[in-house]
């Protein structure tokens with residue numbers, strides 16, 4: 197049977213690369229991109245695109261019926277830093293969009309869902325090092341509360357209605373094709389742009405703020421591997437812990453200095469420091485390794501090389 201895929205929030209940092217990769221894999225016309233705004237030229241010119249508000253169930257249902265969609269990747273959300281400024285808007289977007297997609301699957305209008313969670317589901321009382329899959333969570337940010345609630349609902353829809361929903365707790369993601377959209381780990385992308393354009397960067401986190409991070413290629417591969425894994429292998433229906441590397445801004449600066457020796461960094465922490473301080477330093481992703489054979493490929497130095505090379509050209 198032919199499979200048609202809908203990406204919601206396709207013009208964002210992850211959605212752009214996810215859409216392009218899925219189009220390469222399944223064919224351009226099989227992957228429908230959608231968002232409330234238009235995206236990059238490569239996204240807009242490589243296949244079908246619809247303006248679609250994820251909080252509007254009726255329009256979503258129409259698009260799903262029109263293209264005979266069987267799989268949905270829901271990437272629309274308000275991220276951690278922005279959500280602290282607009283709590284109710286963040287809650288409404290993050291939860292209603294998820295309910296709309298879960299209900300489409302419950303009604304058997306689609307077969308499979310990918311919905312991303314985040315390391316923001318963890319909070320200040322969570323063990324910070326090698327944070328386990330199952331542990332104290334108690335998120336203290338609006339974004340984290342919405343992601344943890346989302347995880348509970350995903351598991352509930354799986355158990356109660358047999359909805360095939362799969363999810364990953366992404367760490368901070370580093371990419372060169374699209375700028376990040378208002379998260380607490382955005383510094384790890386901005387720093388490369390500023391290193392190349394100005395030779396210096398003023399970081400909004402303290403120099404020893406260690407956080408779990410991942411290069412985008414690893415995140416996209418993890419997403420596809422999870423979605424393509426045999427249903428029997430998926431043991432976690434809330435969201436899998438996922439890890440690749442952990443570092444702090446000072447280590448990142450040293451990695452850049454290997455290529456740009458004159459690069460300098462200073463630190464002017466803002467409100468995002470509190471958010472970062474509530475998150476884990478490193479993640480234990482042994483369940484993902486065991487259940488569907490997850491292995492990351494990019495460490496910090498390889499990420500730095502790839503980022504600088506692509507941003508230069």
Ligand SMILES: NC(=O)c1ccc[n+]([C@@H]2O[C@H](COP(=O)([O-])OP(=O)(O)OC[C@H]3O[C@@H](n4cnc5c(N)ncnc54)[C@H](O)[C@@H]3O)[C@@H](O)[C@H]2O)c1
Pocket residue numbers: 204205206207208209210211230231232233248249250251270271272273274275289312313314315365366367368369370375376377378379381
């Ligand atoms: N980027 C990261 O480091 C990271 C880490 C952990 C989890 N995540 C999660 O991954 C998902 C995608 O993140 P991202 O970094 O690509 O975010 P982003 O902000 O870059 O992109 C989100 C996209 O959603 C769109 N959007 C906003 N409101 C919408 C609506 N009502 N209907 C349809 N589209 C709407 C935006 O226009 C934007 O293009 C989110 O759920 C996010 O929480 C991201």
